[in-house]
Amino acid sequence: xxxxxxxxxxxxxxxxxxxxxxxxxxxxxxxxxxxxxxxxxxxxxxxxxxxxxxxxxxxxxxxxxxxxxxxxxxxxxxxxxxxxxxxxxxxxxxxxxxxxxxxxxxxxxxxxxxxxxxxxxxxxxxxxxxxxxxxxxxxxxxxxxxxxxxxxxxxxxxxxxxxxxxxxxxxxxxxxxxxxxxxxxxxxxxxxxxxxxxxxxxxxxxxxxxxxxxxxxxxxxxxxxxxxxxxxxxxxxxxxxxxxxxxxxxxxxxxxxxxxxxxxxxxxxxxxxxxxxxxxxxxxxxxxxxxxxxxxxxxxxxxxxxxxxxxxxxxxxxxxxxxxxxxx
Amino acid sequence: xxxxxxxxxxxxxxxxxxxxxxxxxxxxxxxxxxxxxxxxxxxxxxxxxxxxxxxxxxxxxxxxxxxxxxxxxxxxxxxxxxxxxxxxxxxxxxxxxxxxxxxxxxxxxxxxxxxxxxxxxxxxxxxxxxxxxxxxxxxxxxxxxxxxxxxxxxxxxxxxxxxxxxxxxxxxxxxxxxxxxxxxxxxxxxxxxxxxxxxxxxxxxxxxxxxxxxxxxxxxxxxxxxxxxxxxxxxxxxxxxxxxxxxxxxxxxxxxxxxxxxxxxxxxxxxxxxxxxxxxxxxxxxxxxxxxxxxxxxxxxxxxxxxxxxxxxxxxxxxxxxxxxxxx
Numbered sequence: 180x181x182x183x184x185x186x187x188x189x190x191x192x193x194x195x196x197x198x199x200x201x202x203x204x205x206x207x208x209x210x211x212x213x214x215x216x217x218x219x220x221x222x223x224x225x226x227x228x229x230x231x232x233x234x235x236x237x238x239x240x241x242x243x244x245x246x247x248x249x250x251x252x253x254x255x256x257x258x259x260x261x262x263x264x265x266x267x268x269x270x271x272x273x274x275x276x277x278x279x280x281x282x283x284x285x286x287x288x289x290x291x292x293x294x295x296x297x298x299x300x301x302x303x304x305x306x307x308x309x310x311x312x313x314x315x316x317x318x319x320x321x322x323x324x325x326x327x328x329x330x331x332x333x334x335x336x337x338x339x340x341x342x343x344x345x346x347x348x349x350x351x352x353x354x355x356x357x358x359x360x361x362x363x364x365x366x367x368x369x370x371x372x373x374x375x376x377x378x379x380x381x382x383x384x385x386x387x388x389x390x391x392x393x394x395x396x397x398x399x400x401x402x403x404x405x406x407x408x409x410x411x412x413x414x415x416x417x418x419x420x421x422x423x424x425x426x427x428x429x430x431x432x433x434x435x436x437x438x439x440x441x442x443x444x445x446x447x448x449x450x451x452x453x454x455x456x457x458x459x460x461x462x463x464x465x466x467x468x469x470x471x472x473x474x475x476x477x478x479x480x481x482x483x484x485x486x487x488x489x490x491x492x493x494x495x496x497x498x499x500x501x502x503x504x505x506x507x
Numbered sequence: 508x509x510x511x512x513x514x515x516x517x518x519x520x521x522x523x524x525x526x527x528x529x530x531x532x533x534x535x536x537x538x539x540x541x542x543x544x545x546x547x548x549x550x551x552x553x554x555x556x557x558x559x560x561x562x563x564x565x566x567x568x569x570x571x572x573x574x575x576x577x578x579x580x581x582x583x584x585x586x587x588x589x590x591x592x593x594x595x596x597x598x599x600x601x602x603x604x605x606x607x608x609x610x611x612x613x614x615x616x617x618x619x620x621x622x623x624x625x626x627x628x629x630x631x632x633x634x635x636x637x638x639x640x641x642x643x644x645x646x647x648x649x650x651x652x653x654x655x656x657x658x659x660x661x662x663x664x665x666x667x668x669x670x671x672x673x674x675x676x677x678x679x680x681x682x683x684x685x686x687x688x689x690x691x692x693x694x695x696x697x698x699x700x701x702x703x704x705x706x707x708x709x710x711x712x713x714x715x716x717x718x719x720x721x722x723x724x725x726x727x728x729x730x731x732x733x734x735x736x737x738x739x740x741x742x743x744x745x746x747x748x749x750x751x752x753x754x755x756x757x758x759x760x761x762x763x764x765x766x767x768x769x770x771x772x773x774x775x776x777x778x779x780x781x782x783x784x785x786x787x788x789x790x791x792x793x794x795x796x797x798x799x800x801x802x803x804x805x806x807x808x809x810x811x812x813x814x815x816x817x818x819x820x821x822x823x824x825x826x827x828x829x830x831x832x833x834x835x
Contacts, residue, residue: 212677213659267625271618290599293621294658297595300625301651304632308644316636316644323629330622331541349540 185497189234192491196237196251197230203255207302219283219295223262226278232257232362238491239366239380249310249369256319257362259303264326264358266296271334315365322361329353333418340427340443342419348389356388379485383495386482390475391502396420397468398505400456411452417442421471423455425464434458469506476503513825517562520819524565524579525558531583535630547611547623551590554606560585560690566819567694567708577638577697584647585690587631592654592686594624599662643693650689657681661746668755668771670747676717684716707813711823714810718803719830724748725796726833728784739780745770749799751783753792762786797834804831 190197204224210216233254240250268274269282270292276282284292300323307319333350336342363384367377399413400422413420419442427438437454441447459465479499486492500507518525532552538544561582568578596602597610598620604610612620628651635647661678664670691712695705727741728750741748747770755766765782769775787793807827814820828835 210656210659212674213656213663215663216656216659267621271621289617290662291659293595293599294655294662297624297628298652298655298659300628301648301655304648305645305652308641308648311641313636313639313641317633320629320632320636324626324633327622327626327629328538328541328544331538331543331619331626334618334622335541335543346540 185494185501186229186231186234189238189491189494189498190230192494193234193237193241196241196254197233199251200230200233200237200254200258203251203306204258207255207259207306208299210298215287215291216295216298219266219287219291220262220299222280222283222286223265223277224258226280228258228261228278230258232261232358235359235362235384235495236366238495239363240370241366242487242489242491242495243367243370243372243376243380244487245366245370247369249312250366252306252309253315253319253365253369254362256303256306257358257365259299259306260319260323260326261358263296263299263303264330266292266299268330270296271330310369312369314368318361318365318368322357325357326353329357336419338417338442338445339419340438342424344421344424347419347421347424351389351392352385355392356385359388359391360384375485376487379482382482383479383499386475386479387499387502390472390479390499393421393468393472393475394503394506397422397465397472400459400465402456411455414441414452414455415447417445421468422459422464425467426459426462429462430458434462472503472506476500513822513829514557514559514562517566517819517822517826518558520822521562521565521569524569524582525561527579528558528561528565528582528586531579531634532586535583535587535634536627538626543615543619544623544626547594547615547619548590548627550608550611550614551593551605552586554608556586556589556606558586560589560686563687563690563712563823564694566823567691568698569694570815570817570819570823571695571698571700571704571708572815573694573698575697577640578694580634580637581643581647581693581697582690584631584634585686585693587627587634588647588651588654589686591624591627591631592658594620594627596658598624599658638697640697642696646689646693646696650685653685654681657685664747666745666770666773667747668766670752672749672752675747675749675752679717679720680713683720684713687716687719688712703813704815707810710810711807711827714803714807715827715830718800718807718827721749721796721800721803722831722834725750725793725800728787728793730784739783742769742780742783743775745773749796750787750792753795754787754790757790758786762790800831800834804828 208217208220208224236254236257237250265277266283269277270284270289274282275285307316329350330353332346332353336346336350360381364377364381367380396413402410423438423442430438437458441451441455476499480496483492483496536545536548536552564582564585565578593605594611597605598612598617602610603613635644657678658681660674660681664674664678688709692705692709695708724741727739730738751766751770758766765786769779769783804827808824811820811824
């Protein structure tokens with residue numbers, strides 16, 4: 180029997196709510212005066228993102244017994260924040276492709292991406308105010324700050340060999356885990372879940388996000404046509420991902436000189452990627468990151484035990500396995 | 508006797524609160540992990556902006572009898588939103604100077620300006636949540652959306668001869684009036700002012716902002732070394748300001764051809780600015796905008812009559828005169 184992916188099972192179980200989220204997103208990205216806004220937004224939002232973050236919010240709320248309307252608002256909020264971030268990311272990274280299509284900055288221009296991103300941020304704040312829950316507003320506005328701080332940190336950490344594991348974790352939280360955690364936590368809070376359950380939901384989202392991002396960074400070091408990511412992209416972009424940070428901790432003089440030249444100074448030749456991989460392997464850096472990622476996935480699953488027995492909980496558990504499946 | 512500017516009198520009357528606002532801004536733009544953030548923010552925030560928006564919030568709250576601490580949070584919030592907007596504006600406009608200093612996008616790069624702007628937006632939302640007032644959150648998040656929408660509108664309206672006066676007003680609200688109105692209105696709401704007073708404060712801020720921006724756009728058509736703005740900048744940047752919109756409404760064929768070539772197609776020669784000015788003058792466009800700006804200043808002052816008799820109210824009244832003084 181073919182095993183369905185957990186995100187597809189979540190999508191099926193949450194189909195009516197997801198439809199409401201999509202309707203809300205569509206109505207809120209409209210602009211009576213500036214048609215450029217829905218054009219740019221729709222290009223990205225309709226491009227077939229997996230809606231993981233809204234599903235996390237919906238699942239968390241439903242699992243905790245929520246039967247009101249506002250988990251839909253919060254789910255749309257996190258998707259708007261995510262989309263705004265992608266628009267700005269693509270400007271900052273000068274990306275040309277996203278979700279298999281040309282980026283908005285390429286189709287329109289950087290200006291449109293910056294300003295439409297700002298509009299979606301503002302819309303997300305309008306949306307999150309509507310449920311009228313101050314604790315939820317605290318959670319989501321804190322997440323927005325962590326995301327933005329992580330982005331700046333990523334910018335300044337690139338090619339900086341002094342970047343440590345703590346900084347890497349902050350960047351990963353900014354890129355992925357902070358919004359995952361805010362998505363699950365706010366779902367629990369709007370449902371009136373107990374403090375212990377809310378803590379568990381936050382821990383789940385945070386650990387899931389870290390596991391996902393660590394696995395994603397590790398895949399970048401995997402020479403394969405099937406992963407869908409370009410082998411060695413991070414190395415070429417001189418990103419300080421955790422494997423390199425670990426390898427630097429025990430580097431000998433030659434290795435340190437190698438990283439200084441290739442990542443610190445950006446002076447790379449064709450053979451360097453293979454050399455880099457050999458060093459990471461020799462220093463056990465890839466294996467160490469792999470173990471960390473699996474550890475975070477396990478922590479995510481462990482947190483779920485504090486939550487009510489529910490088919491959605493089982494799907495979230497399987498989702499934690501799924502995000503590290505490619506490296507397990 | 509030398510007449511002191513109303514903003515200087517406001518600054519003196521609000522000195523202790525402004526000091527608290529500055530302290531709060533300084534503490535909230537810090538980032539433990541990413542020192543780039545306070546570097547970029549401080550470059551702009553410490554550059555001697557006039558703090559008009561925070562003063563509007565403080566004055567509105569104080570005038571309505573507020574004696575709590577949260578007008579300081581709201582004042583810092585509006586300054587953060589303003590600063591974030593400036594950072595993104597300078598990227599979008601490719602500006603090289605702001606407040607007499609090189610722009611952040613020039614000193615660092617566009618990436619830093621985009622991401623630090625995002626950080627300040629997120630920080631502003633954290634700050635506005637702290638007073639725990641849902642009505643205030645509605646006001647400020649709506650203003651943020653109007654600002655962002657206005658920015659996109661300005662981008663798409665440039666060089667578009669079909670831009671009408673209604674669109675111009677939306678752009679002006681986005682650029683200036685929406686945040687002015689949110690600044691005064693939120694000050695009244697946090698002070699627990701009556702609905703009539705809150706309405707009056709919103710009307711004052713909105714009309715003041717429109718009067719200020721209309722006057723600013725008009726100054727652009729004034730050939731003088733003393734205005735501090737470059738004569739004809741908007742024309743060269745093909746902006747559809749109100750004077751051009753008005754002149755187009757009654758344009759003959761030759762004039763329409765002129766505007767189509769110079770603003771629509773951006774095909775300008777050295778003599779065109781003078782020709783443009785002659786057309787605007789012939790069509791009474793400058794005079795008509797001037798009357799509108801003075802009308803909005805009068806409307807701002809009229810709104811203040813609904814508010815308590817207070818020295819701060821008198822300063823706000825004088826401020827409405829001051830923003831149109833250059834064109835009166």
